[in-house]
Amino acid sequence: MNKFLTSFNSKDLPSVKTDILIIGSGVAGLSAAIQAAKYGKVTIITKDKLSENNTQKAQGGIAVALSENDSSEKHIEDTLRVGCGLCNEKTVRIVVEEGPVRIKELIQWGTEFDKQGARLSFTQEAGHSIRRVIHAKGDATGAELERALIAKVRQSANIKILEYAFVIDLLHKDGACFGTVVNIKNGNVGAIRESPKKIVYARKVILATGGIGQVYRETTNSTVATGCGMALAYRAGAKLIDMEFVQFHPTTLYVAGLSRTLISEAVRGEGGVLRNKHGERFMFEYHKDGELAPRDVMSRSILKEMRETADTRVYLDLTHLSYKLIENRFPNIMEVCSSFGIDIKKDFIPVRPTAHYMIGGIKIDKNGKTNIQNLYACGETASSGVHGANRLASNSLLEGLVFGYRAGQSAGKDIDCGKRFDRTSDISNVLDSAGARKLDIGDLKASLKSLMTRYVGIERDERSLLAAQKEINFWSSYVMGKEFSDIRDWEFQNMLLVAGLVQKAALIRKESIGVHYRTDYPEQNGKEWQKRHIELSDI
Numbered sequence: 345m346n347k348f349l350t351s352f353n354s355k356d357l358p359s360v361k362t363d364i365l366i367i368g369s370g371v372a373g374l375s376a377a378i379q380a381a382k383y384g385k386v387t388i389i390t391k392d393k394l395s396e397n398n399t400q401k402a403q404g405g406i407a408v409a410l411s412e413n414d415s416s417e418k419h420i421e422d423t424l425r426v427g428c429g430l431c432n433e434k435t436v437r438i439v440v441e442e443g444p445v446r447i448k449e450l451i452q453w454g455t456e457f458d459k460q461g462a463r464l465s466f467t468q469e470a471g472h473s474i475r476r477v478i479h480a481k482g483d484a485t486g487a488e489l490e491r492a493l494i495a496k497v498r499q500s501a502n503i504k505i506l507e508y509a510f511v512i513d514l515l516h517k518d519g520a521c522f523g524t525v526v527n528i529k530n531g532n533v534g535a536i537r538e539s540p541k542k543i544v545y546a547r548k549v550i551l552a553t554g555g556i557g558q559v560y561r562e563t564t565n566s567t568v569a570t571g572c573g574m575a576l577a578y579r580a581g582a583k584l585i586d587m588e589f590v591q592f593h594p595t596t597l598y599v600a601g602l603s604r605t606l607i608s609e610a611v612r613g614e615g616g617v618l619r620n621k622h623g624e625r626f627m628f629e630y631h632k633d634g635e636l637a638p639r640d641v642m643s644r645s646i647l648k649e650m651r652e653t654a655d656t657r658v659y660l661d662l663t664h665l666s667y668k669l670i671e672n673r674f675p676n677i678m679e680v681c682s683s684f685g686i687d688i689k690k691d692f693i694p695v696r697p698t699a700h701y702m703i704g705g706i707k708i709d710k711n712g713k714t715n716i717q718n719l720y721a722c723g724e725t726a727s728s729g730v731h732g733a734n735r736l737a738s739n740s741l742l743e744g745l746v747f748g749y750r751a752g753q754s755a756g757k758d759i760d761c762g763k764r765f766d767r768t769s770d771i772s773n774v775l776d777s778a779g780a781r782k783l784d785i786g787d788l789k790a791s792l793k794s795l796m797t798r799y800v801g802i803e804r805d806e807r808s809l810l811a812a813q814k815e816i817n818f819w820s821s822y823v824m825g826k827e828f829s830d831i832r833d834w835e836f837q838n839m840l841l842v843a844g845l846v847q848k849a850a851l852i853r854k855e856s857i858g859v860h861y862r863t864d865y866p867e868q869n870g871k872e873w874q875k876r877h878i879e880l881s882d883i
């Protein structure tokens with residue numbers, strides 16, 4: 345596999361230097377930046393505007409053991425149980441035990457979580473044995489988190505922000521990373537304004553680029569969630585792990601022709617129920633916890649119900665809940681639905697499962713370090729083993745906070761600002777000079793999304809996975825290793841690479857566990873697979 349997406353010679357391109365380069369601006373990237381800035385100059389690069397990411401869209405909240413009746417042990421137990429025995433207990437402990445400190449810090453920085461009187465208000469979500477999920481502005485938790493973190497980042501003179509800049513490649517050689525090759529759309533990086541392709545040299549690089557939802561036809565994710573960080577790391581020789589575990593969210597607003605919008609699990613936590621097109625409540629036929637069954641069970645049950653009723657959706661019924669509760673807790677969901685003519689006080693909300701959260705990703709240790717020297721990762725793009733085979737609802741923002749903090753601290757402490765920048769002589773790459781054929785990338789993207797949804801989605805089997813492999817290999821044969829010059833094209837190359845890794849891992853794991861459901865191996869094969877993780881790398 346070609347180790348770079350673009351032709352370049354580092355000595356010929358204009359360059360800038362930063363101590364720590366952070367790619368991505370969700371909860372993990374911003375948390376990392378705040379910490380790293382205590383030790384050196386930080387640059388945050390993001391391919392869109394600063395607040396365009398999955399954190400911004402998060403609704404339900406943050407799971408944290410802060411209520412009177414809760415404890416770290418209970419939170420750990422719930423996380424391990426939902427993770428189906430594949431969690432890394434050490435990292436679960438780190439996230440759960442350090443989580444409360446990180447939340448208190450956020451509150452000090454001005455984050456306004458919802459309260460009941462003087463105390464934090466906790467909601468219920470699936471898999472939690474207790475009301476443990478804190479939230480903000482009803483159902484706008486992510487947006488409030490992002491607001492507070494951006495404000496904190498902007499206060500630091502040590503942090504520079506570069507928006508609308510696309511990282512094409514990591515600058516890497518012999519298992520070490522020295523910076524990135526960046527395409528700067530708006531040319532807003534001071535001295536190197538004129539040229540679109542630049543080198544950003546960095547002593548440490550932290551990837552915090554989020555998930556891969558856009559690889560699927562329908563997703564709750566931001567348009568930036570294209571798996572670019574995972575692809576960058578993989579090309580540089582990083583290990584990726586647990587790529588078969590893609591979590592689908594059971595309830596996404598489904599109105600044909602309109603973009604999908606998450607309908608938070610908290611809606612079911614507060615009493616919302618699911619009905620099929622005949623108005624029948626069905627979840628208790630599938631699981632004793634009804635609408636609060638684990639997400640993988642929910643998604644498969646909804647799929648089955650849709651098939652059996654020959655419908656494209658099921659329906660979320662809130663009509664029995666008090667108007668005051670709905671108005672206070674879900675003002676944004678109410679507004680979105682109302683903009684489509686759905687009055688959630690009297691109408692059912694049409695919903696279906698869509699791709700939501702990538703459990704797998706770049707393998708990291710407890711400090712966010714990858715197997716590549718100078719390269720760190722945190723948040724959804726990384727895999728610390730916290731989520732096992734099925735993520736407990738609302739554990740991801742907490743993981744982003746804790747591992748963002750750890751990666752920022754660790755990268756910061758490891759830099760030696762007195763040392764000259766290591767430019768490692770020259771790094772260069774030459775691609776097929778014939779260049780890429782004129783391709784309709786929009787069409788290819790739509791085809792890939794469709795393929796992944798049909799063949800590598802909520803349910804997979806050997807036949808579907810092999811069919812996906814055949815198509816991905818065919819498209820790769822004329823898309824990979826060719827010189828493109830547009831962000832959309834590079835992004836597609838990354839999506840294709842990541843899709844292939846999900847497909848490959850899903851084919852290898854011949855059992856069903858958590859969110860990975862193989863219809864040809866419907867049981868969990870404890871003996872052979874328990875505690876075994878699938879690692880993929882190109883070294």
Ligand code: SIN
Pocket residue numbers: 402403404405607608609610701736737738739740
């Ligand atoms: C939700 O609000 O349902 C999403 C929470 C999560 O995915 O953790």
